Amino acid sequence: xxxxxxxxxxxxxxxxxxxxxxxxxxxxxxxxxxxxxxxxxxxxxxxxxxxxxxxxxxxxxxxxxxxxxxxxxxxxxxxxxxxxxxxxxxxxxxxxxxxxxxxxxxxxxxxxxxxxxxxxxxxxxxxxxxxxxxxxxxxxxxxxxxxxxxxxxxxxxxxxxxxxxxxxxxxxxxxxxxxxxxxxxxxxxxxxxxxxxxxxxxxxxxxxxxxxxxxxxxxxxxxxxxxxxxxxxxxxxxxxxxxxxx
Amino acid sequence: xxxxxxxxxxxxxxxxxxxxxxxxxxxxxxxxxxxxxxxxxxxxxxxxxxxxxxxxxxxxxxxxxxxxxxxxxxxxxxxxxxxxxxxxxxxxxxxxxxxxxxxxxxxxxxxxxxxxxxxxxxxxxxxxxxxxxxxxxxxxxxxxxxxxxxxxxxxxxxxxxxxxxxxxxxxxxxxxxxxxxxxxxxxxxxxxxxxxxxxxxxxxxxxxxxxxxxxxxxxxxxxxxxxxxxxxxxxxxxxxxxxxxx
Numbered sequence: 001x002x003x004x005x006x007x008x009x010x011x012x013x014x015x016x017x018x019x020x021x022x023x024x025x026x027x028x029x030x031x032x033x034x035x036x037x038x039x040x041x042x043x044x045x046x047x048x049x050x051x052x053x054x055x056x057x058x059x060x061x062x063x064x065x066x067x068x069x070x071x072x073x074x075x076x077x078x079x080x081x082x083x084x085x086x087x088x089x090x091x092x093x094x095x096x097x098x099x100x101x102x103x104x105x106x107x108x109x110x111x112x113x114x115x116x117x118x119x120x121x122x123x124x125x126x127x128x129x130x131x132x133x134x135x136x137x138x139x140x141x142x143x144x145x146x147x148x149x150x151x152x153x154x155x156x157x158x159x160x161x162x163x164x165x166x167x168x169x170x171x172x173x174x175x176x177x178x179x180x181x182x183x184x185x186x187x188x189x190x191x192x193x194x195x196x197x198x199x200x201x202x203x204x205x206x207x208x209x210x211x212x213x214x215x216x217x218x219x220x221x222x223x224x225x226x227x228x229x230x231x232x233x234x235x236x237x238x239x240x241x242x243x244x245x246x
Numbered sequence: 247x248x249x250x251x252x253x254x255x256x257x258x259x260x261x262x263x264x265x266x267x268x269x270x271x272x273x274x275x276x277x278x279x280x281x282x283x284x285x286x287x288x289x290x291x292x293x294x295x296x297x298x299x300x301x302x303x304x305x306x307x308x309x310x311x312x313x314x315x316x317x318x319x320x321x322x323x324x325x326x327x328x329x330x331x332x333x334x335x336x337x338x339x340x341x342x343x344x345x346x347x348x349x350x351x352x353x354x355x356x357x358x359x360x361x362x363x364x365x366x367x368x369x370x371x372x373x374x375x376x377x378x379x380x381x382x383x384x385x386x387x388x389x390x391x392x393x394x395x396x397x398x399x400x401x402x403x404x405x406x407x408x409x410x411x412x413x414x415x416x417x418x419x420x421x422x423x424x425x426x427x428x429x430x431x432x433x434x435x436x437x438x439x440x441x442x443x444x445x446x447x448x449x450x451x452x453x454x455x456x457x458x459x460x461x462x463x464x465x466x467x468x469x470x471x472x473x474x475x476x477x478x479x480x481x482x483x484x485x486x487x488x489x490x491x492x
Contacts, residue, residue, distance in 0.1 A: 009368070011369040011372075057370070081366060081367065086367065086372045087372065088369060089367050090366070120327060120337055121332065123255050123256055123257040123333045123334055124255070124257050126257075126332045128370070
């Protein structure tokens with residue numbers, strides 16, 4: 001048996017999320033179906049760095065799997081990409097040590113969230129970015145973001161359904177870049193709670209549109225109460241961009 | 247009755263082309279359905295600057311229609327965009343003189359064709375750009391393009407199914423811009439024959455990949471024979487970008 005590590009991109013708009021489930025098309029389901037074909041009908045399980053929700057995209061999801069086949073990285077890429085549907089693509093594949101674990105060995109993750117503003121919706125962005133009708137005060141959003149970087153208990157910024165006990169995470173970076181009417185938020189952290197990026201984006205949008213004061217952010221963090229933060233921003237703007245290992 | 251002119255963008259990937267037809271979802275069909283709703287069930291026809299094929303996109307298709315309703319441009323935009331599916335969007339609407347005609351008054355059109363190169367397909371571009379596996383000699387493509395600008399009989403560069411008799415057209419511009427692994431071709435001409443842009447792109451790809459000599463282009467033009475030019479490039483890379491009026 002050889003363990004392999006692979007980097008995968010997918011357009012999340014046609015999937016009920018990454019993780020396999022009884023109903024609906026999933027990224028994991030499609031990959032495991034191909035692995036089963038490549039292994040003459042034998043099931044081969046895949047482990048990812050983490051799940052992504054329905055509609056969320058990945059530019060650099062990382063997975064691992066074990067196989068008796070000895071293929072080179074390029075051979076795996078060709079095999080997967082010829083058999084996978086065209087909304088998933090293997091970008092990289094390589095041998096990994098037998099104790100490599102895509103989830104437990106991940107030390108940092110980068111997410112990006114794409115927003116565009118304008119009075120009229122753009123049909124080309126409907127699955128790929130969040131839409132804001134009015135203009136945004138990006139300077140205020142940057143200042144608010146400054147209160148969120150560092151190590152905090154992010155209970156107020158994760159779904160009430162979160163089962164994880166320890167909600168302390170470190171957000172190393174929360175950057176914003178403007179390109180014309182597009183705003184790209186980049187998050188790098190040691191881990192992200194359920195819906196954490198989307199709730200932070202929703203809260204920053206409240207700041208950017210003037211609905212919330214910058215000064216409210218430290219209070220919301222301190223209160224550990226999800227109801228005080230903004231709405232969960234839509235899935236279509238979110239991309240798992242990169243997973244970092246030691 | 248007032249004539250209105252409107253600019254419309256659509257993601258062509260979910261349509262069987264622009265023009266209404268007995269089967270399949272069309273852009274014209276969706277727009278006319280909304281117009282019928284806005285006119286209490288009365289059918290209102292729409293005329294476009296021209297058709298686009300299945301899978302072809304538009305950033306700036308222009309249409310006209312007549313209506314007894316007196317709405318401002320913003321009111322039409324809001325009415326259309328709240329009732330249309332989210333892969334079509336009205337960008338602009340305005341009153342036009344009663345003799346304005348979206349097709350016959352068009353004096354120039356701009357198309358863009360998006361290509362990306364790379365060993366691995368990109369799931370985010372599968373509906374929005376053509377994919378080239380190897381690298382391209384863009385300088386050779388530029389030189390070949392130089393033979394195509396100007397006024398020519400483009401019989402070799404239109405579908406054999408073209409019914410138009412006069413195939414003389416003027417291509418004012420055929421520019422290429424590279425952005426990383428992306429190549430964008432811009433065409434401005436006084437009119438385009440059926441599949442003309444896609445056949446020119448397919449032919450330039452033969453030049454760029456070394457399959458065809460630059461010097462072959464004038465001979466292909468002179469021969470007026472579709473079989474000598476390259477393949478029709480895929481629909482997904484093509485965008486009707488702008489329509490120009492006097």
